[in-house]
Amino acid sequence: MQFTPLKDFLSPELKSAYCKGLSYTARPADDPAVQGPGKRLKKTRENRALLAKLLPQWVAEGKVRYGSPDVPSVGRVSGEGSVK
Amino acid sequence: MIIKELIALLTAAWRPLAAVTHPAAVRTGMADFVVDQLDEGAPPGLIEMQTSGDVEVATLTFSNPAFGNADGSGVATAGAITDDEDATGGTIAKARLQNAAATDKVICSVTSTGSGGDIELSSVVISAGQTVGLTSLTYTAPA
Numbered sequence: 120m121q122f123t124p125l126k127d128f129l130s131p132e133l134k135s136a137y138c139k140g141l142s143y144t145a146r147p148a149d150d151p152a153v154q155g156p157g158k159r160l161k162k163t164r165e166n167r168a169l170l171a172k173l174l175p176q177w178v179a180e181g182k183v184r185y186g187s188p189d190v191p192s193v194g195r196v197s198g199e200g201s202v203k
Numbered sequence: 204m205i206i207k208e209l210i211a212l213l214t215a216a217w218r219p220l221a222a223v224t225h226p227a228a229v230r231t232g233m234a235d236f237v238v239d240q241l242d243e244g245a246p247p248g249l250i251e252m253q254t255s256g257d258v259e260v261a262t263l264t265f266s267n268p269a270f271g272n273a274d275g276s277g278v279a280t281a282g283a284i285t286d287d288e289d290a291t292g293g294t295i296a297k298a299r300l301q302n303a304a305a306t307d308k309v310i311c312s313v314t315s316t317g318s319g320g321d322i323e324l325s326s327v328v329i330s331a332g333q334t335v336g337l338t339s340l341t342y343t344a345p346a
Contacts, residue, residue, distance in 0.1 A: 122319070127255045127296075135314035135327055136255045136296035143312055143319035159316060159325060166317025194237065194345050196300070196311040198281075198322035200337035202329060
């Protein structure tokens, strides 16, 4: 499910910053397609579950709305990386 | 009666907003058009990771060319991306995919793993001197 921040804000729970107008996607925590090393996989699932819990709260607080940014149709970027 | 008219009005108002779709061959062309712009000028292009306030945190370097040809469904996959082994540091919130002249071509969100960003990193809180890398990157054209 896509969502779009209505303002910039920081989520201390997810240790991530969300930027107004950019696109984000909440994905199922139990998606079997999610792979990776054990520790990373666990963290991904935990954060996805936490995001699903926080999202309705953010909508109620007016921080985000469900859906894509206001453009007719959007291309998508998808990537993964690490910090050492 | 009023409700019926209201529904008719709303339906008419929504019609021009209906999204269009593109055949696969067109999507492939669009994806190639976008990613080929990263190779403009004197490649390689760059991925500048920034804070929410647009301050550079780390800069990674694309291969030349940055992406291979898009597949039949409009998805282009980046070649190897060179790490930034000496990051400036800060909290990454977005990434700007740029040509060699640092002109933005694609802007996307970055979060920690599982937090919903277009790009997900194992951590977005970067200390000066850390290494930041991307192991995979794709661009998908609009449907």
